Amino acid sequence: MRRNLYYHDSRFTFHISQTMHIGEFQKLIEDIYLEKDSSRGIEKSFLWLVEEIGELAEAIREGDKEQQKVEFGDCLAWLVTIASMAGINMEEASSIYHRGCPKCKDIPCRCKEKKK
Numbered sequence: 001m002r003r004n005l006y007y008h009d010s011r012f013t014f015h016i017s018q019t020m021h022i023g024e025f026q027k028l029i030e031d032i033y034l035e036k037d038s039s040r041g042i043e044k045s046f047l048w049l050v051e052e053i054g055e056l057a058e059a060i061r062e063g064d065k066e067q068q069k070v071e072f073g074d075c076l077a078w079l080v081t082i083a084s085m086a087g088i089n090m091e092e093a094s095s096i097y098h099r100g101c102p103k104c105k106d107i108p109c110r111c112k113e114k115k116k
Ligand SMILES: [Zn+2]
Pocket: 101, 102, 103, 104, 105, 106, 109, 110, 111
């Protein structure tokens, strides 16, 4: 993930892009939203996540890449803030995939798809 930083002086805006790990993203989202999100509560925040997923579905259906980018970002931010409220570290949560598929342990996954 890349983080875009902007620094301003009287004449210019400087744009700096740096790689960001999921834990750093979680910390950033906590700094921006945790106080506000915690006062709303985890259940109401979860409903916002579901609403954002609906908006992502619409952006995918419409094929608008710029809108998809916004909605993927929004969904990730909501997911991460809910994890923070639940006391879950997303760096640790995502680490179950570090060695490949958690079930078959392979990269790529070789698990058989279940028939629905
Ligand atoms: Zn697998």
